[in-house]
Amino acid sequence: MxxxxxxxxxxxxxxxxxxxxxxxxxxxxxxxxxxxxxxxxxxxxxRDLSQTKRLITNHKVSMTNTMPIHYGDQIAQLDGVTMVTHATWYGGYYQDERNPVTVFAVDAQKYIEIFDELVFADEQKSAFLSNISGAAVGRAMADQQGWQLGDRVQIHSNIWRTKHDTNVWDFEILAIFEGEDTNTETNLFLIHHDGFDETRSYGNYSAGWFSIKVEPSDTKEQLAIAAEIDALFANSESETKTATEQSFLESFSNQxxxxxxxxxxxxxxxxxxxxxxxxxxxxxxxxxxxxxxxxxxxxxxxxxxxxxxxxxxxxxxxxxxxxxxxxxxxxxxxxxxxxxxxxxxxxxxxxxxxxxxxxxxxxxxxxxxxxxxxxxxxxxxxxxxxxx
Amino acid sequence: MVYQVITLVANGLKSTLTRLSGVFVAIFCVASVVFLFISVLSMLAGFSKTMSRTGQEDVAVIMRSGALSEVNSVLNVSDLPAMLAHPEIASEGDTKLASGQFYLVVELAKKNGQAVNVPMRGIEHEETALHPDFVLSAGRMFTRGTTEIVVGTAASGQFAGLELGNTVNIQGANWTVVGLFDDGGNVYESEIWADLQTMQAVFQHQDTLQSLRVKLTSPAVFDSYKAAIQGDPRFDLQVERETDYFSSHGSGLITLVQKTVDPLAMLMMVGAIFAALNATYASISTRMTEIATLRALGFTDGAMSLAVLLEAILVSLIGGLIGIGVSYLIVDGFLFSTMNGEAFSQLVFRFNVTPIIVAQGIAMALAIGLLSGLLQHGWRSELRFISRYAKRDSCSCSLPNQGIEQLWPIFWSRMKKDE
Structure with missing residues (x-):
């Protein structure tokens, strides 16, 4: 040899x-x-689209349309649904139009609970949850934009306007969260839907999408729940399209x-x-x-x-x-x-x-x-x- | 010298048949690199062409200020009359040439079944006056107040169910495709057009729309119109020239693609040079004896180097031409769609192999040939070694000397074992 x-x-x-x-x-x-x-x-x-027990409900016409917020309560009544939360696309950018930041206006308490791959320090979490004009920023975004805990940042929206007729909101960064592992997306800026809805001048009482935690881990059973959700809102003014989170992300990136x-x-x-x-x-x-x-x-x-x-x-x-x-x-x-x-x-x-x-x-x-x-x-x- | 070079090149070409595989490899390498290079460039060219063809100098787009694209903009229907009451807007008889736009993306399937977001636009009757290149290639225009639609030819070719005569269900209404339109190969050909009022009714947004497009009496009055609207204390609006709107719109994607393509193209180029060097090296080393013989016959070093250089250039030129031919056959006109980041909507465009790109491809092939031919010049010492070597006994063996010495003991031990 x-x-x-x-x-x-x-x-x-x-x-x-x-x-x-x-x-x-x-x-x-x-x-x-x-x-x-x-x-x-x-x-x-x-990303590794690992199996999560989450469904996502979007407007049937396209993911850019919004739905009435009360849909969440109706979805929560279904068998097999553990928890429902909602989020809205804010269309944010920081300082310059060419510096977009991914901002979701979320139902914070439940959102954090459902997306448990976002890891918070306890005191930061309670600080964020108790202040509806606060924000929680992912580690990747904080590093990229150079933000520290306690910073006040002005985020522009290219979709929404405040009641004072500007498109700028002011947020205090009350929490910086980490990802559970390297695959977790932390290029994310979370704000409270309640605070956002109070101050926006249109689109109130609507949500961009619902994230639904379900009991079964079997895809077939999950899809059965998804079909039930869509049946709830069939023939309404905002029909829905529900899919597992993996298949939604896949079809989004497939575009x-x-x-x-x-x-x-x-x-x-x-x-x-x-x-x-x-x-x-x-x-x-x-x-x-x-x-x-x-x-x-x-x-x-x-x-x-x-x-x-x-x-x-x-x-x-x-x-x-x-x-x-x-x-x-x-x-x-x-x-x-x-x-x-x-x-x-x-x-x-x-x-x-x-x-x-x-x-x-x-x-x-x-x-x-x-x-x-x-x-x-x-x-x-x-x-x-x-x-x- | 010239005579020598010609003879050598002719000789080299005649002998290509005997070393077909080496030449084939060289041609294949250059062809595939040029093919990739051209495909990527023509994708970018098709994209910029679509973008640059979109928009008129004398059309202004009015959106809510802060909106980066139409899909994010909201206007009140009640504000429209005030926006139209300006002398800068062209009119035809009593009607102002302006069209309110209800714009959103709808989820449809591509022909391969993939779900994608397709832009759908509600327009007023005057819209076509804002599109000088607009022409119905099949069918007719939709009737106002009905759920009839006309579809851009690019969209119709790319997305399922948008062929003439088909019906698609969007937001509980059945929309019938009654016509297909061309608009000079621009962005609008990726869209579905419907009647403004019908869309507002179906989507239950009777008092809002996304944007307003107006035709100005001339491109020059744009600034005064912009000043009038943006200075109006009743509104918070932004006015953009349609051409500017689209050139800023696509720039994100195009820089993204360009920035990813640049390092790839660089790597491809260097890689191709190495591959071509490989081939040149192989062609020299298989012809060691031939080269030595030629030198013995009195051909000069310079003539031989030049001949090898010419041969290298010729080979890569052939490879380049094949690459161009293949890309022209396969890639040119290839319908392509991808997501336009800001609007989350699909943009359809065609690969476009332009003469400039073809020239770039040829230049690239020549550069590869030239470089690999020139670099072999650096191997002159080796060539000289080759000629010396070739003069030696034909029974010589190319094993390293040291290696043979070390093999002897093993050889002996095996011999003994066999006994």
Whole structure:
């Protein structure tokens, strides 16, 4: 085995320029692959849509329409419903139109209870709950905007207006909450619906959506409850559309779908190119060494041993190139993060996809070793030796 | 020298058949990079084209101040007469050329079944006067006071159930598609248009609407109209030129896409250069003996380098042309829709392979060829090594010397074992 590794190492150094070229090609392919994947993840929400026992009820016409707030009480009466809360999209931005902040006006007490992945310090939580003009800000947003506990911030709304006919509300940050884990979205600004409804000049007594905690964890039973909810409001002035939270988030991010399609195309083409380049280079480099192999064969090395040698060589070349590429992709993704924060939660490199890419290229390395092996085992040594 | 180069290039081309796989790899690499490059660029171009084609210089959009897009704006119907009582607004006979807009997004399905938000706009009869490129490509205009709709051709092509003659149920009403319209390939072609009053009634918002569009007597009077409306103490409104409204509207998405595309394009370019270098290297190393022979025959180093350079450029040019051809066939005109962040609504546009983009693709292919051809110049030392090497006994072996020495003991031990 040590001999095999040493031979692999030396044959990689045999033509260092070629090895470096192949490695660089692979590393760039992996960098592109990783980056496209990261962007694709960002556009498709990037979050792990783990099973929550939550439903979301939107207006049937579209998620931008609002519904009467009393719908919540009616939903709460249904069997299997544990708790109902509501939220309204505020359309917020801070200081500049190009600096949007995600503000939800929520039914705070219940909202925090239902979304228990938002972790509050006890005294901050009670401070926020007891003051309806206060706000609770997620860690990601506080860091991004440079806000501290106790700051007073003015948030503009591009939808609502106050009774004093401005579109600016003043909030005191009374709590900064953390996410339960890194997948939890904390780029969020929560305000009290009550305080908001008192001061807005139109749209009062309406809510943007209802979040409903349900007992069953089985999707089928959850969907049955969703159907019951929609039946409650069928043929009313505001019909509803209820879905599980996961499927809602999925369909929301799917609206960017076509961009994802283009990125998938990029990734596919890159992988195809990668495969062809690797396979051809490895095959060629093995061909050039046919006579070396023949010499080794005369010395008593078996064909499988030689093939392992070739395969190992290509595997290591791919591996080193891939690692380089992933590092590059990570560097670029770090820069992209800044671009995306306003729209999309996270630019993360999907290591699952990268592992898949790595597996494929390693597979190609091995496949490429098969061809020379075939030739070797089917050709008499003397013939290979006399080859030019 | 020139003669030598020509001979060498011709010779190289003749021998391509014998090293088909290497040349194929090089062409494939360049073609795929150019293809990707062009697809991404043409997506951006299609998007900007749609945006830039939208809006007229002499049309003003009036929204509530602070609203970033129409979907967020609210106006009172009772305020409209005061907004229209200005001499800057063009009129036809007794009617002012202005159209109130009831605008919202409705959830429909794409042809692949995905739920998406499609913009729906309630308009007044005068609306078409604000759209010089408006033309019904099929069917007829909707009748006022009915739940008939006309649909932009882009929307009709992209979303399910919006074909001519179909009926869709939105907010409890059945809307029948009676016509399809073109509007010069702009944003409006992604929309559904219906009668303003009907929409207000169906959505139970009789006294509010989203915005007002007015045609001005000339683009020059915009400033005075804007000053008059924004200075009116009764309202808190903002007035924008329609062209400005749309160019600011799409900028968010376009910068986003551009910023993501830039690093990708850079990586692709460098990656392609490496791939092409690979191919050039392979083509040289398989022709070691040939090169040495040619040198022995008296071809100069310079001529050979130049020949390799020309060959590299030629190969990547062919790759580039194939890439362009493929992208022209597959990508050009491809209907594409994505969410426009601010309005949460779908925007449909077409990939657009423009001559400039084609030129950029060719330039990219040339650059790849040139760079990879020039870099091989740096391998001259290796070339010289190759020529020396080729002169040696043909039975030579390319295993590292050190390696062979270390192999002997193993060889002996195996021999003994076999005995």
């Amino acid at each position: 040590p001999l095999l590794l040493k031979m692999t190492w030396q044959s990689m150094l045999r033509k260092p320029l070629r090895t470096i070229l192949v490695m660089m090609t692979i590393s760039f392919a992996f960098a592109i692959f990783g980056l496209a994947d990261a962007i694709d993840n960002a556009f498709s929400g990037g 960017y779908a076509d961009i994802g399609l283009v990125l998938k195309m990029v990734m596919g083409t890159v992988v195809a190119t990668l495969l062809i380049v690797c396979a051809s280079t490895i095959t060629q480099s093995a061909r050039e060494r046919q006579r070396d192999f023949a010499v080794l064969q005369t010395m008593g090395f078996r064909v499988p041993w030689i093939s392992t040698w070739i395969a190992l060589e290509s595997f290591f070349t791919v591996l080193i190139g891939a690692v380089l590429g992933i590092v590059m992709a990570m560097l670029f993704a770090g820069r992209l993060k800044v671009v995306f924060t306003e729209l999309i939660p996270e630019v993360t490199i999907g290591f699952g996809d990268l592992a898949f890419g790595l597996m494929i290229s390693a597979g190609v390395g091995l496949l490429a070793a098969i061809l020379p092996m075939f030739e070797l085992s089917n050709t008499p040594i003397v013939k290979t030796l006399s080859r030019r």
